[in-house]
Amino acid sequence: xxxxYVVGIDMIRFGRYPDRTVPGLAAExxxxxxxxxxxxxxxxxxxxxxxxxxxxGMVGQRMLAEIGQTGIPVTNVxxxxxxxxxxxxxxxxxxxxxxxxxxxxxxxxxxxxxxLGAGGGVSPEGLVGxxxxxxxxxxxxxEHSRKYGTTFAQFAKVSVKNHHHSTLNAKSMYRxxxxxxxxxxxxxxxxxxxxxxxxxxxxxxxxAVLMSEKKVRQLGLMDRAVRIRGSEMSSNLFAExxxxxxxxxxxxxxxxxxAYEQAGIGPGDVxxxxxxxxxxxxxxxxxxxxxxxxxxxxxxxxDDGDTxxxxxxxxxxxxxxxSKGHPxxxxxxxxxxxxxxxxxxxxRAAGRRRAYRADACRRRRPGGRDRLRHPRPGExxxxxxxxxxxxxxxxxxxxxxxxxxxxxxxxxxxxxSDIRADALAxxxxxxxxxxxxxxxxxxVARYDDVAALADAAIARFGTVNLLVNNAGVxxxxxx
Amino acid sequence: MTDSILPYVKSGDGAPYLAGSRxxxxxxxxxxxxxxxxxxxxxxxxxxxxxATTGRLYDFTIVHRSFPGVKTPFVDAIVDLDDGAHIKGTxxxxxxxxARIAFDMPVRLEFREAIPVxxxxxxxxxxxxxAEGATA
Numbered sequence: 001x002x003x004x005y006v007v008g009i010d011m012i013r014f015g016r017y018p019d020r021t022v023p024g025l026a027a028e029x030x031x032x033x034x035x036x037x038x039x040x041x042x043x044x045x046x047x048x049x050x051x052x053x054x055x056x057g058m059v060g061q062r063m064l065a066e067i068g069q070t071g072i073p074v075t076n077v078x079x080x081x082x083x084x085x086x087x088x089x090x091x092x093x094x095x096x097x098x099x100x101x102x103x104x105x106x107x108x109x110x111x112x113x114x115x116l117g118a119g120g121g122v123s124p125e126g127l128v129g130x131x132x133x134x135x136x137x138x139x140x141x142x143e144h145s146r147k148y149g150t151t152f153a154q155f156a157k158v159s160v161k162n163h164h165h166s167t168l169n170a171k172s173m174y175r176x177x178x179x180x181x182x183x184x185x186x187x188x189x190x191x192x193x194x195x196x197x198x199x200x201x202x203x204x205x206x207x208a209v210l211m212s213e214k215k216v217r218q219l220g221l222m223d224r225a226v227r228i229r230g231s232e233m234s235s236n237l238f239a240e241x242x243x244x245x246x247x248x249x250x251x252x253x254x255x256x257x258x259a260y261e262q263a264g265i266g267p268g269d270v271x272x273x274x275x276x277x278x279x280x281x282x283x284x285x286x287x288x289x290x291x292x293x294x295x296x297x298x299x300x301x302x303d304d305g306d307t308x309x310x311x312x313x314x315x316x317x318x319x320x321x322x323s324k325g326h327p328x329x330x331x332x333x334x335x336x337x338x339x340x341x342x343x344x345x346x347x348r349a350a351g352r353r354r355a356y357r358a359d360a361c362r363r364r365r366p367g368g369r370d371r372l373r374h375p376r377p378g379e380x381x382x383x384x385x386x387x388x389x390x391x392x393x394x395x396x397x398x399x400x401x402x403x404x405x406x407x408x409x410x411x412x413x414x415x416x417s418d419i420r421a422d423a424l425a426x427x428x429x430x431x432x433x434x435x436x437x438x439x440x441x442x443x444v445a446r447y448d449d450v451a452a453l454a455d456a457a458i459a460r461f462g463t464v465n466l467l468v469n470n471a472g473v474x475x476x477x478x479x
Numbered sequence: 480m481t482d483s484i485l486p487y488v489k490s491g492d493g494a495p496y497l498a499g500s501r502x503x504x505x506x507x508x509x510x511x512x513x514x515x516x517x518x519x520x521x522x523x524x525x526x527x528x529x530x531a532t533t534g535r536l537y538d539f540t541i542v543h544r545s546f547p548g549v550k551t552p553f554v555d556a557i558v559d560l561d562d563g564a565h566i567k568g569t570x571x572x573x574x575x576x577x578a579r580i581a582f583d584m585p586v587r588l589e590f591r592e593a594i595p596v597x598x599x600x601x602x603x604x605x606x607x608x609x610a611e612g613a614t615a
Contacts, residue, residue: 129555129567138540
């Protein structure tokens with residue numbers, strides 16, 4: 001079966017667009033993704049269009065009426081909060097199956113305000129508990145508290161983190177810091193979730209162009225293509241209480257386990273995660289569902305900052321559904337956009353954010369020019385580093401930075417690491433931000449950091465030829 | 480006769496009960512009437528039963544914001560009934576304060592009539608109340 005690649009992906013800034021139409025919002029993202037790939041709607045062989053609110057409204061066909069009716073098959077997808085992700089996955093499957101080589105996946109939603117949940121008519125709401133989404137997702141948090149003693153403050157820290165991340169993402173609906181007291185002091189919607197711990201109902205759209213390996217090579221797009229290592233979907237296994245309280249964990253665990261297996265990796269290999277934080281409680285529980293920590297340790301993970309920008313495994317660097325917003329049909333593709341922007345967009349992304357961006361997901365091919373060349377008499381082996389990959393620790397400033405610049409000038413691809421995240425981001429920007437530089441925050445005194453540095457270097461450039469162990473560990477006061 | 484708020488709430492000619500089903504193959508107890516087991520997939524093994532009216536509080540949330548017209552706050556409770564069924568309901572007779580509600584507290588099911596939001600007449604429904612001698 002062919003490998004499948006993302007060759008173009010984009011999203012509009014999520015927000016409230018009451019004067020726009022659903023097909024119109026979809027069309028905007030579709031054109032952005034096509035532009036990103038350098039392709040047109042004429043190149044697309046099929047369209048999968050995710051939308052929930054107008055599930056019977058043939059949104060995909062109406063979108064094509066706006067951007068070009070080429071007669072391609074359209075499948076409209078509705079699958080609750082997984083609507084966008086399902087459209088993407090369906091597109092992936094048709095290429096996997098060898099039916100098409102180039103497929104467009106679009107997700108779009110126009111949301112009202114207010115709580116999601118049951119429809120109209122005579123409702124048991126209040127008389128027989130609650131049927132709102134906030135109440136359902138409050139239960140998974142309370143169940144976690146029951147099992148492991150997880151606290152209100154630990155759930156609230158998820159929002160503090162994701163709202164902080166939002167300040168770095170221009171496509172986020174809200175971009176404001178919310179200190180812990182503010183999150184915990186906000187109106188309680190359904191305990192323990194306060195208003196600032198619920199995702200934002202917004203309008204939005206996102207789109208991706210997926211392509212078979214054969215086609216990617218034919219069009220010469222491999223340098224921007226992002227390979228999809230795995231995609232899995234599941235529904236709930238039978239769970240004891242799911243008729244009374246939906247079990248959001250069993251299906252997630254099943255899909256995650258299968259996806260890791262398909263990709264040939266384990267949770268320990270993952271160093272960047274976008275997950276479905278529709279509520280703060282959900283994100284915390286999903287840490288365990290995805291295997292980012294052992295069962296019962298999600299509270300400690302958030303306390304230790306492991307999932308924050310710069311932590312061991314940053315989660316929802318995009319700011320998540322909590323601040324970026326949650327337009328149901330668009331959310332899944334928007335999450336993929338954050339994880340897998342093609343290189344050109346990655347360079348455009350905010351420097352600070354990118355400095356932390358782990359590159360394991362990109363899995364780009366190692367450089368093809370990496371051939372050994374023997375120096376001529378009088379010439380140093382270090383004069384020409386074309387195609388070599390150099391890792392320089394402590395590369396954010398001083399000698400390390402100078403070495404990095406020198407190596408770049410001699411044609412090397414350079415991986416710089418430093419313990420200081422901000423200095424690292426500046427250094428990366430100063431090194432011109434070309435495709436040849438990867439910045440990885442690492443503390444060389446920590447084994448895991450060094451291992452992650454090696455993994456990131458190999459994931460990005462395929463190999464390491466040169467290591468400059470420049471970072472020093474100094475006693476305080478001597479540095 | 481008063482209509483019931485949900486299909487599994489039965490008026491029982493003046494002796495209301497909650498309808499349930501027990502799988503003859505695996506023993507799983509479900510809320511409501513059904514013919515196939517979601518757990519073991521057995522077909523036509525379901526026996527209709529009247530669900531227990533006592534149980535323990537498994538999980539809860541305090542709902543402060545609900546759909547328009549619904550009075551808040553209220554306690555949304557998930558109760559493990561003594562016969563093995565699991566059911567959602569509103570818990571009354573407790574302060575809607577997480578510090579005052581204990582997991583596993585014993586509760587009892589009571590039937591009553593109430594006017595749901597969006598309706599103009601009472602429906603048969605049920606609530607949970609702390610059981611006698613319960614220490615919350």
